[in-house]
Amino acid sequence: xxxxxxxxxxxxxxxxxxxxxxxxxxxxxxxxxxxxxxxxxxxxxxxxxxxxxxxxxxxxxxxxxxxxxxxxxxxxxxxxxxxxxxxxxxxxxxxxxxxxxxxxxxxxxxxxxxxxxxxxxxxxxxxxxxxxxxxxxxxxxxxxxxxxxxxxxxxxxxxxxxxxxxxxxxxxxxxxxxxxxxxxxxxxxxxxxxxxxxxxxxxxxxxxxxxxxxxxxxxxxxxxxxxxxxxxxxxxxxxxxxxxxxxxxxxxxxxxxxxxxxxxxxxxxxxxxxxxxxxxxxxxxxxxxxxxxxxxxxxxxxxxxxxxxxxxxxxxxxxxxxxxxxxxxxxxxxxxxxxxxxxxxxxxxxxxxxxxxxxxxxxxxxxxxxxxxxxxxxxxxxxxxxxxxxxxxxxxxxxxxxxxxxxxxxxxxxxxxxxxxxxxxxxxxxxxxxxxxxxxxxxxxxxxxxxxxxxxxxxxxxxx
Ligand SMILES: Cc1cc2nc3c(=O)[nH]c(=O)nc-3n(C[C@H](O)[C@H](O)[C@H](O)COP(=O)(O)OP(=O)(O)OC[C@H]3O[C@@H](n4cnc5c(N)ncnc54)[C@H](O)[C@@H]3O)c2cc1C
Numbered sequence: 001x002x003x004x005x006x007x008x009x010x011x012x013x014x015x016x017x018x019x020x021x022x023x024x025x026x027x028x029x030x031x032x033x034x035x036x037x038x039x040x041x042x043x044x045x046x047x048x049x050x051x052x053x054x055x056x057x058x059x060x061x062x063x064x065x066x067x068x069x070x071x072x073x074x075x076x077x078x079x080x081x082x083x084x085x086x087x088x089x090x091x092x093x094x095x096x097x098x099x100x101x102x103x104x105x106x107x108x109x110x111x112x113x114x115x116x117x118x119x120x121x122x123x124x125x126x127x128x129x130x131x132x133x134x135x136x137x138x139x140x141x142x143x144x145x146x147x148x149x150x151x152x153x154x155x156x157x158x159x160x161x162x163x164x165x166x167x168x169x170x171x172x173x174x175x176x177x178x179x180x181x182x183x184x185x186x187x188x189x190x191x192x193x194x195x196x197x198x199x200x201x202x203x204x205x206x207x208x209x210x211x212x213x214x215x216x217x218x219x220x221x222x223x224x225x226x227x228x229x230x231x232x233x234x235x236x237x238x239x240x241x242x243x244x245x246x247x248x249x250x251x252x253x254x255x256x257x258x259x260x261x262x263x264x265x266x267x268x269x270x271x272x273x274x275x276x277x278x279x280x281x282x283x284x285x286x287x288x289x290x291x292x293x294x295x296x297x298x299x300x301x302x303x304x305x306x307x308x309x310x311x312x313x314x315x316x317x318x319x320x321x322x323x324x325x326x327x328x329x330x331x332x333x334x335x336x337x338x339x340x341x342x343x344x345x346x347x348x349x350x351x352x353x354x355x356x357x358x359x360x361x362x363x364x365x366x367x368x369x370x371x372x373x374x375x376x377x378x379x380x381x382x383x384x385x386x387x388x389x390x391x392x393x394x395x396x397x398x399x400x401x402x403x404x405x406x407x408x409x410x411x412x413x414x415x416x417x418x419x420x421x422x423x424x425x426x427x428x429x430x431x432x433x434x435x436x437x438x439x440x441x442x443x444x445x446x447x448x449x450x451x452x453x454x455x456x457x458x459x460x461x462x463x464x
Pocket of ligand 1: 011013015016034036052053060061062063064142144145182184211297319327328332333
């Protein structure tokens, strides 16, 4: 029998680890968050910067409406706090230009709030909130090296930790629960194998996405945001999100090896080849505040821990370590926040059988965003995967929906509510929406389109 410690350890102090720690703080006497990176105490908002362990932090991060709500449930007052730091709130529909299938979604007030918060500021604000919890300790510059377990291997009893520095001595941190929130590079499968457990089945959908991102100064009267989805004829896309500090963060890119150049002229010219000129118009005369930099994202990945027949008690996997989604759909942070709400609910029912209850229900949280993102990626012939009848029917229907949403704000709002994970996808097939979609004017040329470009597919996509 392991000794009862009333201590939970979270590995990783990024978005996933921080929201997990918040949920755990209600159920355990003490929570320790172990993070590999040094995490300086920053003055908000100016001191928030990207860090090594979260390289995606330098790229555009949209927070879905459901994610903002979930974070607000976990950290009451967060929205107002961020707005106080200069984060611009925007109506998701009237303030943002969504271009899907080359068509501008009808702009109208939706009552849904988008927050243009940079990823480093959001993480720093959450970290400050978590550090302020009296029973949570954040231990930075500490590398997690594996799990410890009871003699029969059935229960995880703690974490092996290497403190960064000269000695790099190993310590064992005893815990009743270890939560792996180390992101898409998680070594959870290897940690389990070392205890004699099988590896989870892993689903991968190769997208070979390359983001190229750059900040620009944003004029006060500038439009509020742009998101351009790739089309079949032109899979390039991009996003421009207004942020604190009167900045735009612009991420543009292509898939299956296609990438924007990183020199000024090449970057600007690439923006002019997206399925809409909206981002090019916004940046061509804007003052750049940084050089463009790249992020290569090879594949969406889902680890099916919930299907394992044997899994130790006292161990959970969380956030991107379970599922990492093609980032163009902006889902990862929202899924982590929803998993934190789930963890809180599970813990309210006690800790018995926690792994089975949590991982089973987390899989149901992942199902919808996974189907949305993978289903949309399978539109592109170069993306390998099984195109079920459902995937083909939904994609054909969405083409018609984007046509209707160009003129019909109700359809546009219904679409935004689904992709923001506020409503289930079936809502788009409900009679009140379906008849509007099917009654929409037959094919007219997309309003926002520019000529399709020839995209070289398969040239040099690399793993992140
Ligand atoms: C290019 C890109 C753009 C994205 N855009 C969006 C977006 O628009 N909207 C959105 O919601 N999501 C987006 N995401 C996803 C989002 O970044 C993640 O879902 C989110 O960060 C939650 O991930 P996580 O905390 O589970 O893992 P991560 O953010 O990867 O964090 C893992 C943490 O664990 C630490 N760590 C790793 N190994 C160890 C170890 N052995 N010991 C100790 N610490 C360790 C790391 O240093 C890091 O702090 C994007 C992702 C990418 C790649």
